[in-house]
Amino acid sequence: MTNRKEEIISATAGLIHGKGYESTRLSDILSEANIGKGQFYHYFSSKRDLGISVVDHFVETWQRDLIQNILQTDDYARSKLDKMLSWAIQYHESQANMHGCPFGNLALEMSEHDEVFREKVNKLLHDWIESLENVVENLVDDEPLKHAQSIVAQLEGGILLMKNYQDISILKNIADTIRIHYLQK
Amino acid sequence: MTNRKEEIISATAGLIHGKGYESTRLSDILSEANIGKGQFYHYFSSKRDLGISVVDHFVETWQRDLIQNILQTDDYARSKLDKMLSWAIQYHESQANMHGCPFGNLALEMSEHDEVFREKVNKLLHDWIESLENVVENLVDDEPLKHAQSIVAQLEGGILLMKNYQDISILKNIADTIRIHYLQK
Amino acid sequence: MTNRKEEIISATAGLIHGKGYESTRLSDILSEANIGKGQFYHYFSSKRDLGISVVDHFVETWQRDLIQNILQTDDYARSKLDKMLSWAIQYHESQANMHGCPFGNLALEMSEHDEVFREKVNKLLHDWIESLENVVENLVDDEPLKHAQSIVAQLEGGILLMKNYQDISILKNIADTIRIHYLQK
Amino acid sequence: MTNRKEEIISATAGLIHGKGYESTRLSDILSEANIGKGQFYHYFSSKRDLGISVVDHFVETWQRDLIQNILQTDDYARSKLDKMLSWAIQYHESQANMHGCPFGNLALEMSEHDEVFREKVNKLLHDWIESLENVVENLVDDEPLKHAQSIVAQLEGGILLMKNYQDISILKNIADTIRIHYLQK
DNA sequence: AATGAATGAGCATTCATTCAT
């Protein structure tokens, strides 16, 4: 049953988000998903194969929750940007430990090691920026792409700082600064 | 002579910058520094001991090149911010591969694994933001700390995007956006 | 099947008896048991884990062969003491090299290094002395505990001398002396 | 100066008594004796060379303190045996931790590994038993050698038990039993 | 007589993957 495969992917997604891809051992996955080695290799050909499925899983979630359900709705641009910022903060507030952004983490860990990981992360970041560009062009006069890049960079950089400070307030400050710049007038 | 120790640190700094701390194997260090195992453990008590020395090495370099020689000079605030952005771009342009920011990389890799690494990275990020706050308060009317955080976040996030895109132009875009916002008037 | 685990324990028991715990290298165990490293760590979490299993194995054997089957039977006290001495001599005579008493060896090697080893050895020695005390109280008028301690000490000391002399006759002399003292009248 | 060599031997004697020969690392010796590697290899050709000197040192001490100054004096036999027992107890009482008998420890650790160590320990044990035989022949009617062996075995076995119990009272019990047997009449 | 840098074989352990059942 494919449910089992999905369960393994979900269980591993949490591990990879928290510890990174390399530091997530097969044994961690096995005990987290409560399966044996044979079953693992029945569903996946290698740890990397699972890793790629996990990235796909993250991508699907963000495509749906962030891009489709927030950035590509019929809402007002101001509202969409505001919702995106709230969504980001709530995402990190809901975690017991501040693991950071799964894509930011994977971007830094895997970009130079594995081209397939890099491209999948790249695609998501690109889609995010592109969708945000369409939102932002209603809010600025010039070069909406650069504004979208700047906003995403601020968020990813803010999450990086937040993770290192282990303090969510820095991400909230960043969100405030973005709101003041683009929404307050 | 202590030169040998410095050589090992320098050689390892490049490896850790490029591959991360965990993925840098002792065997990589040994062949990069052209030494044997015994010699390594003569100078360092463990891989982690060396890792900490490497972080200290990065911190010293940035404290000198970025904070002292750019942000804390007698220069005009506008000039300091401009030089910082140019320095960042030149730093990444000079590398064969885009390894990203050593501190950003370590922040994401080590924050949740090793408190000593986290604190050292944290101290540098904090000093950077603080020095930048003093610069920025001459350029904005309100809450210079948040502006400094926002600028550092944009740079770190921009470097993260750059590394994943393997394209430096995105970092240049971010620098442009910062210049337009703070310097152009 | 758990047989494999037992095989490893048995093979290692001989090595530890002959060379001591520390001097028994994992590589010795691996080639003696004819297994690979991975297999070893499949059955045991560490060398120490195996070491403890080996001590348990020795304890079980002695509890059965010496304490239950000799000292705690319904036999006459004189007969029990006599059988114990014969058992001890035969134990060391049956070995190609005189490795000494596994518990005496471990007592001296491990007492100050590892509390778990010490306690396990301690328990066996204590049970031995206690069972012997019950035997001896039928043979002496005063303080059977001290007599039991004295007999065990003579045997352990005699085995120590035997091992250093590499000559079993000294142990036989000790057994004679004990027989003359407690059995001849 | 030869004083330096003696200092190294003395410092190492304590280490080997406490930790055994194998577990005493060259680095332990170096820091205990406060010397560098070069100096060590100036005085000794190897760790084993030092180890043999340490055994010689122990042998000399016991030859003097036990055999000459107690067993081979003009004292009464009863007094000599009594003094020997008191000397043994005081020897172990004066130590912070109960390291056991240096010769018993070395006998078990080295007998099967190194013939030179074995022979040196053997010689001392033999001399001890021989001297004690001469004492004991005044106290018993038959086979004084076996009595001397029995007494030494009881002491060595008692020290072994004492070390494993980490309780000196068991050695005192053994000494009592020997006194009652040979001295009380 | 002395220093400590350098060597390298050896150590216990980890881990993704394969294979027999």
Next chain:
DNA sequence: TATGAATGAATGCTCATTCAT
């Protein structure tokens, strides 16, 4: 489908000894 025994290269580290100065 599923189990977990088996593999073996690789990892970080130890340690007695040698060597250049």
